[in-house]
Amino acid sequence: MAHRWGMAVDLDRCTGCEACVVACRAENNIPSVGEDQAQKGRAIHWIRVERYYEGEFPDVRVKFQPVLCQQCNNAPCEPVCPTYASYHTDEGLNGQVYNRCIGTRYCANACSYTVRFFNFFNPAWDKPLHLQLNPDVSLRQVGIMEKCTFCVQRIKSAEIRAKEEKRELRDGEPAPACVQSCPPRALVFGDLNDPESEVSRLARSRRGVKLLGELGTQPNVTYLQRNEWNDNNT
Amino acid sequence: MERRDFLKVSVLTGATAALSGCEKPAHTLVRFIPEEDLIPSVATWKPSVCTLCPAGCGLMVRVLPGEAEVVRNGKLGTIQMGLAKKLEGNPNHPVNWGKLCARGQAGLQITYHPDRVRSPLKRSGPRGSGSFQPVTWEESIREVVSKLQELQSQNQSESLRFVSACLRGQRHELVRKFLSAFGAPAAMVFDPLDEPVLRQANLLSFGQADMPSFDLAHTGYVISFGADFLGTWNSPVAQSIAYGEMRQGRPGNRAKFVQVEQRMSQTGANADEWIAPRAGTEGAMALGLAHVILKEKLRPAADNKATRLIAGWSQGLAEYSPEQVERKTGVPAQRIQRLAHEMAAHLPAVAIIGGLPLAHTNGLFNALAVNALNTLLGSVGMPGGLFFTPQPPSENAGSWSSESDFASVLLAGKLDGTKVLLLHNANPVFATPAVWKVRETLDRIPFIVSFGSFVDETSQLADLILPDHSPLESWLHDVPKSGTNQAVVSLAAPAMLPLHDTRAMPDTLLEIAHQIGGEAAKALPWENFQEMLQASMAPLRTADGINPPPDPEKFWSKVQEQGGWWSDKVRQAARSAIPQKQLVTEFAPPQFDGEESSFPFHFQPYVSQAFLDGSLAHLPWMQEMPDALSTVMWGTWVEINPKTAQKLAIEQDDLVEVRSQHGKLLAPLLVSPGIAFDVVAMPMGQGHESFGRYASGRGANPMTILAPMQVAETGSLAWASTRVQVSKVGKAKLALFSGGLFERPSELQQR
Amino acid sequence: MSRVASLYTMCPDAAAAERTVDALLSAGARREDITVISSEPFDRYEFGQHEKSRFMPWLVVLGAILGGTAGFLLVSLTTKSYPIVTGGMPITPGWITGIITYELTMLAAILTTLLVLLLTAPLFRWKQEPYDVQVADGKVLVGINPQGDLPDKVKEVLKVCEDGAGGGIER
């Protein structure tokens, strides 16, 4: 049975520690754009931890919300691409084929979550920082749109390993870098087609909601809302 | 089989593809990745240890073959070697169980940093000019040795000084042995991340001069006084893992978390209830809670070392009735009542203190008060409470006490006689108040040797730089002091060959010792650090009580495989029986430098999520990581409440001058809802003069304007007790990653 | 005396041309042999009415239909001949096929119009007799291509219309 990769994000566990953000940079050769470009809003973070304040001092609270590509089943970014650079993979991911991309940036406009990032210039790494680059992930040159891939290269290698060992993939075996690193285990990754997998279980949770679900994009990422503490919940 | 070979090939091609591309990615073969065509490479994973903060997490390093330009016996060339590609947590390590924080993962960039010191350097210009010329290891070591022998010949051994961040494990042993054998005073610790006040308090309260650990996973109620325990404090990864369990790990049982601080930290942002008392009154608030619990007999009255330290405890803390506490702290009496009841109703409950509350003049009292509260809650050494990490048999307990605090030595003027200063992994010039005049003091020292990998503000003053390997290139040994309830010894072999002409600091020290000869050579018989480590692990072979004990070679390789040794059975930490001076403390209002009239704001520097005390500001990943709350990248900022900003008629992106009695700094203004009206907060870490291309000349350093206030009893820097004034001087531009502050903005906020 | 290539006369205006043509016809000239050249269209005059094309629109419609079909095939067939992984997403839904088909229909219509005009006008025939630059001044040229010998009557007619001005017998 084909996989359908999905993620569950437990907002009650997320502490806003940004471990996922750096894990993603390290895994996916995301270039650092520098201060000037960052000021222009051209920094690239495939996953970001959104921070929303609630209330005013002294009664302030904050909501942290990690946002990455939601890998929509009904993705607005896919149909608008004139060259099939953004396309739907058989495992339900919103794939992005970098060298099909001609840089219309249409997909980025269409994306309701603003999780697509554009290479405004050719990325450069001051030697020897380039030695860190991950050979599994291709570099993106100027004019190319890039985005979270659910670390498709990690999924792939897990699948190959499983095939060599002549077994099925274990639940949670392929884990994107962000999920692997997340200290409070706020991020859970797995196969939504397997009803027993942890991610399916969480996706069914009562706390589960889809980000901007009302838009009908049918994301494969489920957000578990934060609980409020009340005296008698023990 | 064929498949494997195929994969291996693809690794190499893949690697070279990426490498050749580094300069001009336009010319790289950008692989089509319809993921069906994707061929991942096969990596080897090697254990290592994270050395960036005192937590001491275990690492797994992803190593892939690649071509690197390296220097081998003086010649530059390209070789195929294993290259570290990514750092992840060691899944079996009892501190971080496979998880890793943002900073730990960025540690990878230290190894590949373009501005690393690539070979020994000798100062060629005047001090501080930063002009050095490369020299060979032989001559540089010979120079150090001659200098040291000179000292010995003039019996001035005690005028050799060694300053470093908190060292642990065999590195610490090595330094200690070296210094004592040489006849020099014990090493001085300079480590802004260290909490000497808390360790002192714990020594007094619990006879344990260590950082505490917390069993958050099983607790029912957490109240934290200023401790950023999910971000940067103590053992953040371990605490975050536990936090996740505390929130959602136990179906139907979600503990409450209350944070008490003046400026909302990343940790406070996760609290169910956030309370901002007056600065420096946290201890009073803790005792207020204790008062209620005692008065209403919500818990059996406790009477032990910890409580006896608090004046009036046995009388039920008459001084700390909610009303009196309200007057002291500004926290409503009913609220204190309520919290006390909640706490007692949701045991096990635990109180944590760290960071700013300890950095007031009454910091020790605050710590002792919280310790007492913990005792009253019965959380000490109990599941869901506070405990101390057991130490492995190989370690001599309380090794901290053998060091002296750099600050106290400095302020006591004991540094003046120093002839030779060895500098390792510490940057006091950067992270101390300007009024301490550390730069000037060091300038007076005739000969300074730095083991630094980067020419930072302090290494700039060095006459000789003997660059250390990067952690990934070195033998590592560490003994976590907190974050786990198992005795742990982390140990790792180098994950990759050195890129540059550098040497591990322990090996250099051994080399020096051997060349000096005499006592030093006798005290340090080992050929190299690896031998020393192997020897040090021997006692652990039998520690597990397995008999017959495993064969030494097997044990040694097993330890290396799993990244260290840890006893699977949970132990209680052994209390060290250190005689304590009797002291009884009561609440004394915190002292502040500067008149409230002219300096209306409390200045609260805080440990930055990205750079800690500034030791990571040179990593581009950290610079470009948006700070969780401010979402600022590549910069520093001054945080202030919107209402206060209105009063001062300043707004976001104004360049403001923050002035204390001891200096001023300029930084862009950030308006943040999560901060008290009378507080101005600022992250540490930026404002480096010299720390590689990514950090130098960027932002401002809050430490420079701090007043030389000291914490009572301990003498360490009270870095939260400076008052400042704020005024607009111009315009600036913050690189923010976020747009809106609020999820459902009202019409007004959209403008 | 070379043989007569074409005979024509310049008439001052359409009316005169009309009269000349009528005269020629009555003189027994064949309508197909008569050419009337003017610097503007005289669609209200009787001469040249037989040149009106009834078939042109139908050719265009035909072209449009062909174009539409081509468009439809372009979308529906070629996408199938380039099977792209789309994870089960439709490659070309009907609505979209409609859009492309529509555009190509229109394009074909335009091109056919152009083509038909160029071929049937006919254009691209340089050096054609008879012609006279006076046409540019608004005169109307009435000429005749003699098939074999012309009845003298015809020549007479042209002569009559000459009234001295211009006139090009035998060139």
Added chain:
Amino acid sequence: MTTTPDQIKHDLINHDVINHDLLRPVGQASARFFLVVAMLGLVVLAGFSAWGYQLYSGIGVAGIRRPVFWGFYITNFVFWIGISHAGTLISAILRLANAGWRRPVTRCAEVITVFALCIGAMFPVIHLGRPWVAFWLVPYPNERGLWPNYRSPLVWDFFAINTYLIGSITFLILPIIPDFALCRDKFSGWRKTFYGLLALGWRGTQRQWHRLETAMHIMAIVIIPVAVSVHTIVSWDFAMTPVPMWHSTIFAPYFVAGAIFSGIAALIVAMVFLRRFLHLEEYLPSVCFENLGKLLLLMSLLWVYFVFAERLTIWYGNQPAEVAVLWLTQKGPYRYLFWIMVACNFGIPFPLLAIKKLRTITGTCIASITVVVGMWLERYLIIVPSLSRKFLPYAWGTYRPTWVEITITAATFAGMALLYVMFAKLVPIISIWELKVGMREASESMPSVVAVSKARPTVSERSEHETVGFKNSHRVGKP
């Protein structure tokens, strides 16, 4: 036939005058002309160098950023495509409606279309991240094993715009052929051969005339739906995406109306300049401006209607994301631009065009200029605010154009003017033969004894032709 001679005389004079007046600009070039060309040329050159700089150093030198990935370039794209609706559409409608006053107008209009379209079509390429692979949009068998994604509105654009371009070029060229022939006959030397070639061997036989007119008729019918479809599809570039205030059904008609609106405005401006600098006062009579002015007024009202309908719906629907954008444009940082736009598209033009006394040539000209500005702002305000306020507030952003974008934008306006001036030098900007037809028909339709008396005898002579009867009634019935 006593009347014949003066009839002839009048005819000749008429022709000479027209030919002379309208061929004059084609004939010689003054120093002022070269000066203008040089200045415009410089701006265009600057634009091209700016583009070169962008190609060399990357699209990043433009001001676009996350989340506002489309800025000036797409604004210009939509704007120029809109302008291009001036000609073809208007002249086609007028041709079908057989409005007499169209004759001097049509060519000016059609030229605008062709050039505006060329300029507009450049922008999708300019704004690409990797323009050098722009050809991947073309469906042709290729080694990439890829095919354009027909679901993408950009591919629809590709088809629509090319169709429209080919269509409008044809529509422009066909009626020029006879005028080329005229030039061929009127000029000498290299010009003669030059225009001779362009004339494609046009002689003016009755067959050619009839075929040409039929062809023009068909083109007029075909081009209208094409024009409509083009701006509809351009609007769908936006309406197809779930972006606040883009995802709207009103967009297609809204854009088409706006396009015609800006098109007419551009046309009026162009005509005013032609009239002024080529001294075509009597050939571009005020009636043209009068009538175009009325059209402009109509479109202005239509525009207000659309804007109101759109905004009211958003405001009433009150969905957070959409209202965020609404207030951003009306109360937020974009409010100035918004109200300037309203003033330019309605506030100023409405009185100028509604009040008869003000609907002079100057009046319509001023109104048109403001409209052109206003419509550019409209495109900008449709694109940028929506993108800067998408659904997740954390990802909100801003947009500031850089000098590169500004230069290129300026260059396109200069380029438009340049091409127009050059064209007016090479081709009679007013369709001479159509004008003649118009005048003749006018003179004929006057109760002129001459015409009638001239025709009568020939008719009476040959009553055997039944065509005559037809023709007869046709002509005599007119007065």
